[in-house]
Amino acid sequence: MQYREPGVLLWRGFTLQEFTNQLFGNKYDYGKGRQMPIHYGSNKLNYVTISSTIATQIPHAVGAAYSLKMDKKNACAVTYFGDGGTSEGDFHAAMNFAAVMEAPVIFICRNNGWAISTPTSEQFRSDGIAVRGPAYGMRSIRVDGNDALAIYSTVHAAREMAINERRPILIETLTYRVGHHSTSDDSTKYRPADEIEHWRKARDPVTRFRKWVKKNGWWNDEDESALRNDVRKKVLNAIQVAEKVEKPPLAELFTDVYDHPSSNLGEQERLLRETVKRHPKDYPIDVPV
């Protein structure tokens, strides 16, 4: 899984409280406060925990898909990555393995034009990502990534193909990253502000979808404002709850390295606890010792 897909997790049923618990790294964070914010994971929702490394998850999806195929499951694996990620060796490795192993996996590339500050013109000279599929012996679909309905039908069709034919398929969604790469990034340093504004105002996928549902009479401004207020309240509440919850206990620093703590970890924990006792002011007060 990749760090730009909280929408998938939300859709599968991850609650706002589960999101904020991870963001604050509190004791209810499934990752036990060990990773930076947005590194979600949910076993219950089949959403494998995110790592920060780029493209490393793509070959995992192929292995997982092969397992689904061997276990004769009516399911496929899906993995997400960006345009920058397609330059990594793991992307090429995974595409080739998936084609050769005939693994039922859907590769979804979110081509938003930017890998932090690097535009796609400095990332590759191919015609985007879709052309790479046939080169590896698999089918590709390129879709307007700002068209929610087109994405839905594309992924639906891809899933049918992947599962029924037990083969991989590549989807390239063409879009634009209107936000900054992260909270530490100021993207106006490397791209014009009016370009960002154009995409935000004229081509925003949410605005576009809203227009469509409104045109069909399924949505109006009151619904919109009610939903926004409701969600804002829920988000703020989830944040307030999450920030008050204490951090995971110190003991969790040493668990899960292995299935059982090794003897060196036991010794290190003992020494650390003695140090914490001697210098309690050196350590955060919200981590129970």
Next chain:
Amino acid sequence: MTNLLWRFRGLALRGLCTSSAAAAVEESKKSKAAVNLFSAINQALHIALESDPRTYVFGEDVSFGGVFRCTTGLADRFGKHRVFNTPLCEQGLVGFGIGLAAMGNRAIVEIQFADYIYPAFDQIVNEAAKFRYRSGSQFNCGGLTIRAPYGAVGHGGHYHSQSPEAFFCHVPGLKVVIPRSPREAKGLLLACIRDPNPTVFFEPKWLYRLAVEEVPEHDYVLPLSQAEVIRQGTDITLIAWGAQLAVMEQACVEAEKDGISCELIDLKTLIPWDKETVEASVRKTGKLLVSHEAPITGGFGAEICASIAESCFLRLEAPVARVCGLDTPFPLVYEPFYMPTKNKILDTIKATVNY
């Protein structure tokens, strides 16, 4: 071949297989045959595939039996969907193995030579090793076992001789295991395959054909993170793993002629390593020598020496000693100069004992 004979002359790897008298009696009741190390690996893989239908063996050229013949017969017996060739791409095959293991399978990956493991380094270090920890144990890839032939072979040069174990010993979450003989190889490999943590299993390729000993035909595992004293002694503790134990054994025999009694320990699992067994031995002998083929600087011997210097300082009667590979790339024609040979070890044993 000259090198090889020079290295193991008159050795027949005796003494490398030890067991208690009771265990020996028990063993003698069961079927066993003299086999070499690659055949012992092959037996372990057969048993692994036979005993768990969700076990897979794959890598470059494994279908026909592998370049070292370790996977002979597996594809015929268990089918090409469970034993298969992969594209020539180490990061791909380890990444694929992690995904397979994360779904609850046992994924046994063969890297053709340890020298070629580096393209998979990111997958091993950032992915396999952290999979459990970073998810708070929601996910793990404990079913992953990475096998790779390592070490000198007499004619391997830079890229068919390396001993990269120390890189992986610096990675919490991994287990690193190196067997010294066929019997050990079978039991330790089965232990790695069934251990619920990702393991890297380096096989001493020099011993694939050369090391022959009786190996029980049945399914058995040997404990991980448990070192073994394979030769009792009182004057100095010698630590090694894998093929280097055979050289150490020769040095022990020679030292004995000079009245020096060496205690030889096979570490077997490098991380997490059995510090207690090493400490107990050093407390008895007061001296320590560690030997490995990998370059001396930053090798795993450094970790053992530092740990023992910390914990046994007042018992040490001489500086801790290391006899290791040189800090050069592994050199073809200079291999006999590069290697931590019997006489280098013997000289260091004497210097340490007479310190």
